[in-house]
Amino acid sequence: AEVTHRLAALVRALWTRDYTPQLSAEFKNIVSKHSSQFRGNAQHDALEFLLWLLDRMHEDLGAASPAQQTRGSQEDGGGSASRSPLAAQHPHGQSFVQSHFQAQYRSSLTCPHCLKQSNTFDPFLCISLPIPLRQTRALNVTLVLQCERWRFVRVGLAVPLLGTVADLREMVAREGCIPPEQVILAEVSPRGFLRSLGDKEELGAAGEGAPLYAFQPPPARRAGCPRSLPASPGVARPEGPRLLPATARSSDCLHRGPGGRILLLLCNTAGTGPQLARFGPPMVLQEERGISWEQLQQSILAQLRALLRGEMRAQGTGALFRIRLAGGSSPCTYLSPQDPRPLCHPAIDRALQLSGTGGPPHVRLTVEWDISTKERLFGNIQEEVVQDAESVRLQQQAHRQQHSCTLDECFQLYTKEEQV
Incomplete structure (x- = not known):
């Protein structure tokens, strides 16, 4: 019992303030004598030494080593589920170490058919508790909805790390108070x-490549209704008709064949190569597939009329730009001004099939302007102005803080019920 006696002398000296370095040296020599792994002056794991010391004290006090105890198993019908093998022993049969440092982990297995319960007890001196990790991350989404309140507003969301895009679509729909099937999510x-x-895509990479935008299709347009997407905040709005309130159903936005309507997502770019840059707000159009190039061009200009210079509003004849199919299997496909029905191009059909599940089928188009035409019609306008909602700051602040958890939460995770 040399180890226990030397430890008692060391603790007593520390408690009574009679400690001298010689006591630590003597205790170290006794430990090295009884355990070769702790000889010398090399650094060792503190937990490993504590477990060895408790086990040695347990042996010195005349009881069986906890490491030598075998797993106790008790099976019953559930009536004595709380009893353990050690509970049946007399208290005097336990050592000081066992009564103060040892516990038992009860694992219960219940048959779902006969409800018979089997209890297994595992004695332990220490357990490694898992630490609950943060389950969400902050993600900013720019809303481009038909509601005036949520047009070009960036909101902050706490999205699940292991979720899917369907979860994000639901969150955006709740934020904008619209049906989830009307939400189009795209990286711009x-x-x-x-x-x-x-x-079906995992949410982990969403928004990593580029800012994330959420679009809502425009309502079904009645005959004679002007087409115009209001400008983003900070851009002057011309006087004139505005969009009707968003009351359309998602079914109004779906593609229904070559003669039906098609949903278009457009962005305007100017320049080439490294100088290529987007300008103005991204737009959402709903057009007949049978329209001509001239009609499509006029529709795009109508969407941009809030950004056009005043003296250029009446212009719009001739091919002012090129229209490229963005993404998909044919990233360099251009619509031809000579095509009588450019939106009936086979590449449009392929893009509709690849538009993804969950939101309305749509096609992404890039309107390419040469720099001189862009400067003449729009001046030096850049990207849209986006306002940040308060949720952006709150989510960033919440996720920058160090994640904390309680000991009770660690135990709850460790003892969480599992179904086999």
Whole structure:
């Protein structure tokens, strides 16, 4: 019992303030004598030494070593589920170490058919508790909805780390008070559209490649209703008709064949190569597939009329720009001004099939302007102005803080019920 006696002398000296360095040296020599792994002056794991010391004290006090105890198992019908093998022993049969440092972990297995319960007790001196990790991350989404309140407003969301795009679509729908099937999620970079997001995609990479935008299709347009997307905040709005309130159902936005309507996501770019840059707000159009190039161009200009210079509002004849199909299997496909029905191009059909699940089928188009035409019609306008909602700051602040948890939460995770 040399180890226990030397430890008692060391603790007593510390408690009575009679400690001298010689006591630590003597205790170290005794430990080295009884355990070769702790000889010398090398650094060792503190937990490993504590477990060895408790086990040695347990042996010195005349009881069986906890490491030598075998697993106790008790099976019953559930009536004595709380009893353990050690509970049946006399208290005097336990050592000081066992009564103060040892516990038992009860694992219960219940048959779902006969409800018979089997209890297994595992004695332990220490357990390694898992630490609950943060389950969400902050993600900013720019809303481009038909509601005036949520047009070009960036909101902050706490999205699940292991969720899917379908979860994000539901969160955006709740934020904007619209049906989830009307939400189109796309990554929009300073150079144009990158991709649309489908419901089955994992949420981990969403928004990593470029800022994330959530679009809502415009309502079904009645005959004679002017087409115009209001400008983003900070851009002057011309006097004139405005969009009707968003009352359309998602079924109004779906593609229904070559003769039906098609949903278009457009962004305007100017320049080439490294100088290529997006300008103005991204737009959402709903057009007949049978329209001509001239009609499509006029529709795009109508969307941009709030950004056009005053003296250029009446212009719009001739091919002012090129229209490229963004993304998909044919990233360099251009619509031809000579095509009588450019939206019936086979590449449009392929893009509709690849638009992803969850939101309305749509096609992403990039309107390419040469720099001189862009400067003449729009001046030096850059990207849209986006306002940050208060949720952006709150979510960033919440996720920058160090994640904390309680000991009770660690135990709850460790003892969480599992179904086999």
